[in-house]
Amino acid sequence: MTVSELINEAEKTAFSFEVLPPLKGTGTSGLFKTIDTLKEFDPQYINITTHRSEFVYTEQANGTFVRHSMRRRPGTVAVASAIMERYGIKTVPHIVCSGNTREDIEYMLLDLQFLGITDLLVLRGDKAKEEAHFKPVEDGYKHATDLIEQINLYNSGKFIDGSPIKVPGNKFSYGVASYPEKHDEAPNMEADIAVLKRKQDMGAEYAVTQLFYDNEKYFSFVKRAYKAGVTIPIIPGIKPLAKKSQITVVPKTFHLDIPHELATEAMKCQTDEEVKQLGIEWCVTQCKELIANGVPSIHFYTVSAVDSIRQVAERIY
Numbered sequence: 001m002t003v004s005e006l007i008n009e010a011e012k013t014a015f016s017f018e019v020l021p022p023l024k025g026t027g028t029s030g031l032f033k034t035i036d037t038l039k040e041f042d043p044q045y046i047n048i049t050t051h052r053s054e055f056v057y058t059e060q061a062n063g064t065f066v067r068h069s070m071r072r073r074p075g076t077v078a079v080a081s082a083i084m085e086r087y088g089i090k091t092v093p094h095i096v097c098s099g100n101t102r103e104d105i106e107y108m109l110l111d112l113q114f115l116g117i118t119d120l121l122v123l124r125g126d127k128a129k130e131e132a133h134f135k136p137v138e139d140g141y142k143h144a145t146d147l148i149e150q151i152n153l154y155n156s157g158k159f160i161d162g163s164p165i166k167v168p169g170n171k172f173s174y175g176v177a178s179y180p181e182k183h184d185e186a187p188n189m190e191a192d193i194a195v196l197k198r199k200q201d202m203g204a205e206y207a208v209t210q211l212f213y214d215n216e217k218y219f220s221f222v223k224r225a226y227k228a229g230v231t232i233p234i235i236p237g238i239k240p241l242a243k244k245s246q247i248t249v250v251p252k253t254f255h256l257d258i259p260h261e262l263a264t265e266a267m268k269c270q271t272d273e274e275v276k277q278l279g280i281e282w283c284v285t286q287c288k289e290l291i292a293n294g295v296p297s298i299h300f301y302t303v304s305a306v307d308s309i310r311q312v313a314e315r316i317y
Contacts, residue, residue, distance in 0.1 A: 002173040003092060003119050004205035006044040007233055007296045014297035015317055016235075017309065018047040021073040028082065034306050035087060041313040044297065045090040046083055047121055047208075050076045050098075077108060081115045091117055092175070095151070097141040098125025098134070102150060102160050105141075109154050113169040120174040121208065122147055122199075134185075144176060145195070148202045178207040178234055180221040184255035189221075193228045200232050208299050209237045211250075213282065214259045215289050236290055239301035240308040241279030243272045280308050287316045 007014050017038055022031050035046065080091040095108065112118065124144045127134040136142045141150075150160060155171040157164055176199045179192055186192035196207060207230075212218055222234050241247070241258075247266050251258055258266075262282055269275045287298055300309045 001090075002205065003045050003090065003175060004173065004233065006090065007206065007235070010044060010297070012317075013291045013295060014044040015041045015300075015313065016043050016045045016047070016297060017300040017302050018049060019079075019302055020049050021075045021079045024074055028079075031079065031083075032086070034302055035083065035089075037306055037310050038302075038313065039087060039089070041317045043089055045092050045119065047092045047299070048076050048080050048083070048094065049073075050094040050096050050125070077111050077115070077117075080112070080117050084115075084117065090119060092119045092121050093117065094123055094125075095120045095147065095174075096123045096125030097136060097144065097147050098123075098127070099137060099140075101137055101139045102141070103139070105147065105150055106154070106160055109151065109172065112172075116170075118170050118172050120151070120172055121176070122151065122174045122204070123177050145198060145202060148174070148176075148199060148204070152203055173205055174203070175206040175208055175235075176204040177210065178221070178225070179210045180212045180218045181210070181256045189224065190228075193221075193225050193230065196225060197228055197230050200230055204232060206233045206235060208235045210254060210256065211237045211239045211301055212256055213241075213262055213286070214257065215286055217257075218290070219293065233296045235297045235299050236295055237299045237301060238283060238286060238290075239303075240276075240283035240305050240312060241266060242276045242305045242308050244269060244275045246275075276308055279305075280311050283308070283312045284315050287312060291316065 001009070019031060019034055022028055076093045080093040083089060084091045093112065095105065122144055124134065134142070141147050151172055151174060153160065154165070157168045159165060176196070178196050179186070182189050182192050186195070209218065218236055225234060241250070241262070244266065247258060247263055250256070265278055266275055269278060290298060302309060
């Protein structure tokens with residue numbers, strides 16, 4: 001079953017979450033600990049992020065620096081396979097434009113198909129840290145819709161050079177990203193929703209939102225999207241506040257607003273533990289309201305928040 005089928009057939013609001021591949025050389029124990037902590041809540045699928053290579057500078061004996069490319073979190077495809085093999089839970093690797101050529105994408109699709117992994121989340125991905133604006137690599141893609149075109153071509157039985165795939169495997173299904181508070185590069189919400197509608201028309205079966213803390217912004221976004229012709233499920237993406245530093249870091253990183261009430265209460269907290277407990281209570285309230293309004297699924301972002309998510313899930317699932 002595809003992700004959209006699992007969501008649509010779930011008897012209650014579906015539970016899912018996102019994990020990061022482990023840092024290079026650190027093994028899988030931390031990753032599996034996260035999954036072991038949350039698996040009791042019957043996740044319908046687990047997303048695995050993809051991270052592009054970064055430029056790092058190594059000092060030489062003569063005092064000069066040499067720049068080279070290094071990927072700190074390799075193994076999205078391997079991690080997806082390992083999770084599926086160990087837990088029997090559907091895995092959804094992120095496929096991104098960022099840092100990848102068309103050929104890179106093609107071989108990733110081949111590997112995933114060999115492994116029997118055919119659900120994807122298709123994203124543009126983040127810009128490189130040293131870039132002011134997103135720039136595709138040579139022979140890469142600038143937009144998620146370009147990447148969707150390649151996946152659709154592959155599903156039709158053709159490689160990127162137009163040659164036929166002699167033994168086509170199972171077709172890929174995919175979801176995409178959406179932004180209740182607008183993508184930071186979109187000129188306005190109408191333009192952003194038009195992009196989501198185009199992704200749907202190209203074949204996206206669902207959308208997962210950027211994290212948010214104000215449910216009214218999610219409800220308003222969904223209403224506007226459906227009015228514009230979007231019909232696919234729009235899954236809310238949720239992450240509880242866990243540290244006081246996040247009050248300023250999260251809005252800057254994810255281009256969102258923290259509601260005045262939440263920010264005011266968080267600023268009163270003296271410790272990260274107090275912020276964590278506040279974040280849990282706010283998240284429980286958020287999730288209960290989302291469930292009461294019939295959302296098909298809630299998707300949790302786990303970075304620095306695994307224990308908080310477990311405590312939230314215990315109270316809503």
